[in-house]
Amino acid sequence: MQVTITVNGVEHTRDVEPRMLLVHFIRDELLMRGTHWGCDTSNCGACTLWVDDEPVKSCTMLAVMADGKSITTVEGLAKGGELDPVQQGFMECHGLQCGYCTPGMMMCARALLDRNPHPTEEEIREGISGNICRCTGYKNIVAAIQWAADNPAAAQSEVTA
Amino acid sequence: MQTPAPVDYAKATSVADALAKLQEHGEEARVIAGGHSLLPMMKLRLARPDALIDLNDIPELTGIRIEGTEIVVGAMTRHREILESAILAEHYPIFREAERLIADPIVRNRGTIGGSMCQADPSADLSAVGSALKGSAVVVGPGGTRTVPLREFHQGPYETVVGPGEILTEVRYPIRPGAGSAYEKVERRAGDWGVATSGVYVVVSGGVVTDCGIGLAAVGAEHYCSPEGEAALVGKEPTEENLAAAAAATAESCSPNADQRGPADYKKHLANELTLRALRRAARASQGA
Known part of the structure; x- marks a missing residue:
């Protein structure tokens, strides 16, 4: 159909x-x-x-x-050639190893930050609890999302552009 | 790669339209809600419907509202809406406590209360909550509308009273002023089905328990509830001794099966302990503590 x-x-x-x-x-x-x-x-x-x-x-x-x-x-996620802060955060914090879970992690992270711009570590972990990283690289993934929360500049410039 | 067998599909735009489409496609047609039980079963060929009637674009089936002395939850209301509902949080914290432990945030965006109730998995948390609260289900079919107590809604594992050509449209819960409620669950890992769960409400008035409901999942409780446990508590003071006796009576009324989640005696132990913890918290909440 x-x-x-x-x-x-x-x-x-x-x-x-x-x-x-x-x-x-x-x-x-x-x-x-x-x-x-x-x-x-x-x-x-x-x-x-x-x-x-x-x-x-x-x-x-x-x-x-x-x-x-x-x-x-x-x-x-990237807008006008600018990476989303979440994507930038994964680069800054080495938030991926094999990369398999990465797109799902990023989509969840962006959705989480859109609703809750300043999440605690626990809230981040809860937010990505439906995403499994079999490299077990959660520590850096959480750090990457925290980085994005702390550095929303790219998103802000997108909004004002 | 898991793919469902060939299937027809039609999107329903209203309850009347869904009923008409069910008639049109015959007895092997199934309604699909969030799809998080049905689609995995179709991939594994555990279910093989001829046609799917999609309920996802029927606004009249969603939402949480108060109607008189009841809270009404539309069958297509998603888990996340239940988790975040101010109405449910005010009257029955049991919903929020149960929902936080159902699957994960992404699945909760999609899964619905109606889908969960109709899947009738013996481990379904919302079925235990519904039986604890002694709610009712509104079922609509070609013959009209009927209201079924939730304690009669499930006929056994994966079986409900919803017949071919019928649709669950609403779940209703009586509001009980002064009630406390709580949900307890032991799971092997975050988001898993429970090894055992227990959810309760308790109304304490004049120093005694005047009303209570005890619901359980995954422990072989008939209709997800324990009238035996409730009878052991109503009319008594909510002392630790009386709560423990009710929890013991509850566990005694359960017949869990051993499976990969644990042996039967362990699950029975959990039914006792989780019911006791839930009763303690609900009784305290009812007394305003």
């Missing part, structure tokens, strides 16, 4: 089987490979993207359920 889904502000219309998962629509139909496909069981969070600004595990949603919705993927 035909679906029209807006991804990072761009409308895409495709004919898909109803059983196609959203993560496969993004990766295999739109060829946007920033969103990772991990455990396939809604445990690991690597496939996290936003549907209408809320983080969702895209392995556990059908593409047809996203018809008419607005989706943001990790490719949509």
